[in-house]
Amino acid sequence: MGKTIFEKIWDMHRVAEIGGGTDLVLIDRILLHERTGGVALKSLEASGRAPNDPSQIFATMDHIVDTLPGRNDNTLMPTGRDFIVTTREAAKAAGITLFDLNDARQGIVHVISPELGIILPGATLVCPDSHTCSQGALGGLAWGIGSSEAEHAVATSTLRVSKPKTMRISVDGELAPGVTAKDLALYIISEIGSSGARGHIVEYAGSAVRDLEVEGRLTLCNMATELAAFSAIIAPDEKVFEYLKDRPYAPKGEDWDKAIASWQTLASDEDAEYDIDIALAAEDITPMISWGVSPQQTAPINAPVPQFKAVSHRDSKEIYSRALSYMDLKAGKPLNTLTIDAAFIGSCTNSRLSDLRRAAKILKGRKVADHVKAICVPGSTTVKAQAEAEGLDQVFRDAGFEWRESGCSMCFFAGGESFGAEERVVTSTNRNFESRQGPKTRSHLASPETVAASAIMGRITDPRLFANGDPA
């Protein structure tokens, strides 16, 4: 029987079988951020140990930092400064690479890793952060871990891991114009549920996935953790090789040629078998938006808030009713009539250059509705600089968006800045949990173009209405 890409990478990295389905696995690269990584480094230091290979460990500042212009170590987050200073000191003591606040390479960990060529096809990479699965978009095996596992990985370049089962989600056909990787991710979650991939590594396959550019694949893989997956992966192809060429931490010269030769073998064999195999049709997908407080509570943007019977296979009556009451919604109400208070473009899901370009295309020459507070937070300092070089910052500003420094910002509330209580936010992020973006905020997950279109109209809006100029 053939092997899946996951099995190939796993077998190349297995150091020993521990038993009970658990293996000791070699970890090629480790990423840390100031929210969870500083703790791991401090604890390692306290136990008198040092990193096994500091050259393969990278830390960034993203979660706690201010994204307001002119920022410094004093963030709006309570105790934020401690996280920043501790991580800085610990990274220095450990001799690892740090992308500090004022470093041109700083940014959200899952945005800078591909950007700098830290994640590579066939490599294993861990980070104490649940959205590490994003990085599987480049054909590496990247997954989120806890802080104590991170400490172990830093000290030994290995981890004990219980081997996940395999799941393939194939999406064939072509996505219709105006339907994006984010809509695909939301559609998949609404189809298979928030725990639909628990214990599995998801391989995304099929023509609609292959047709996505690398940045779209990152968006798709980003939300695998919202399926409770171990991680996600997509077989690397020419688009990935092209994307990685000459990135700072990608192989160079002869090593590059050797790497390409080995990366080209990284695809699942025709006769590989999966524990679960799911096939979806790209034509069934429209722009999507979440209506509830879990990413699985998502519907097509022009649909009404579903009746209980439509979701009862997944949610209990109690969970469903609670979601409606939290979101201040009634079954049957068309989602595209809901007035919004705020619009947010950012996060490791959708804050890359292509995301900002697509949103800017809708915003150009238009204005955000008067009652809407709109914020754009580029995913990295590099993305911000590239966007500014193209004049996108001006498009956002002219439309009435705030243009920020890079970081996680209001993707998640950590005690600092937030949208107000009961504010309805259309957001390009990945989690709509209760109070995720601030106490009692109501988050609707969508693509950056849906956020832009909704910001202009002041209500949830299908971005395809802007495809041929202004909507009627």
Ligand SMILES: CC(C)[C@H](C(=O)O)[C@@H](O)C(=O)O
């Ligand atoms: C703070 C961090 C550990 C957390 C995660 O693991 O995902 C955050 O990034 C999130 O998105 O909720």
Ligand code: SF4
């Ligand atoms: S942008 Fe949001 S989802 Fe991504 S790592 Fe930061 S807090 Fe987590």
